[in-house]
Amino acid sequence: MPIKMYDLAGAEPDRRFSPYCWRTKMALAHKQLEVETIPWRFSDKPLIAFANWERVPVIVDQGKPVVDSWAIATYLEGAYPARPSLFGGGAGLGLARFHNAWADTVLNPALSRFAMLDAYNHLSPADQPYFRRSRLERLGVSLEEYCKDREGRLPAFQQLLEPLRQTLAAQPYLGGEAPLYPDYIVFGSFMWSRCISPFRLLDETDPVNAWRERLLDAFGGLARNAPGYW
């Protein structure tokens, strides 16, 4: 029985843009686990109420719900130890928390100022009022104000990627010679942007972009074949 996964979708059911869901989809592919994704919208909260949770990703593995992308990754690592490791051992799991925290507290907030209005525009009409209202509460400004002057803010965003760039100039993946879960954590953020926004965030010559291209091709082009822009 394939694992079921509730995956944030836009108005088009194949537009799957959540950075956290991308972490999980790449992790499932890395573990060579079959998955059946179920498109989910913000207005579908009742659909995942069985898991006592209000956000995606949520997976159901043999009847057991697991919520939260980090918890899902560590669950998969423990439940499928014979499959390719997501962390390369206990030290890797410990160290990966910093990549997770960096993506959550530095990268995603910065990306949101480039992607959030585009995300809104791809939502199903049923989700748009909720999204606009909740973001206004959280940000204190309109989506239009929050995402204005992207060109002007691009150099500062690219500067923020410097630790990523320096790492990926020295080795092909954050995991070293091959990708590990931290690669999928950070890649998920770039998939968020790719899936809903035509605005290019990376120069062709940036080592971060070369790494992104490699991960777009991973697992038979799982990410590249998803509807997206760049």
Place this chain on the structure above:
Amino acid sequence: MPIKMYDLAGAEPDRRFSPYCWRTKMALAHKQLEVETIPWRFSDKPLIAFANWERVPVIVDQGKPVVDSWAIATYLEGAYPARPSLFGGGAGLGLARFHNAWADTVLNPALSRFAMLDAYNHLSPADQPYFRRSRLERLGVSLEEYCKDREGRLPAFQQLLEPLRQTLAAQPYLGGEAPLYPDYIVFGSFMWSRCISPFRLLDETDPVNAWRERLLDAFGGLARNAPGYW
């Protein structure tokens, strides 16, 4: 024969404040290797010319010079595989590069705006003119200008530590349950500040401070016993 290590010193020979040298000293202690440190000043470049290098740390192990803190850590890991591991395996080594790059490109530049003038004031008189001149060239402003209004800049600095804070709120060390080389990378930066500056950068209640205190106590108080302020 103990490993020899050239270690940046101030006017007082026991004032050893280089963040990169602290990475190496903690790594050597983790590997349970005996070390004889040699105080070194910027004006002592001829002393390490044998290694074809101009900065410290430089170590000499059984006649073999190894330079650069990252290269020294990977050298020690390879040369002493039976000693406690600094990386916990290949995945850990790959993942640790991101911590290294974050400390080099985010943390240390931010710290320098708090510590650089204090560092200058602790240098030997022979080093001070070189330090002032080279920093003016690099920064474009005087040390006094560069380090002014520390109180005002403290909240932004503490905000920068958020990925570190979130990680250390979830587990005692960057390496997980026990410290690994990435802990020493980041801790080295706080030792830089501690050794030359009375200015407190962390609140007592900050999980980052609790982690710092644990590492100050590690290896019989190696770091806590070094001349320093807080």
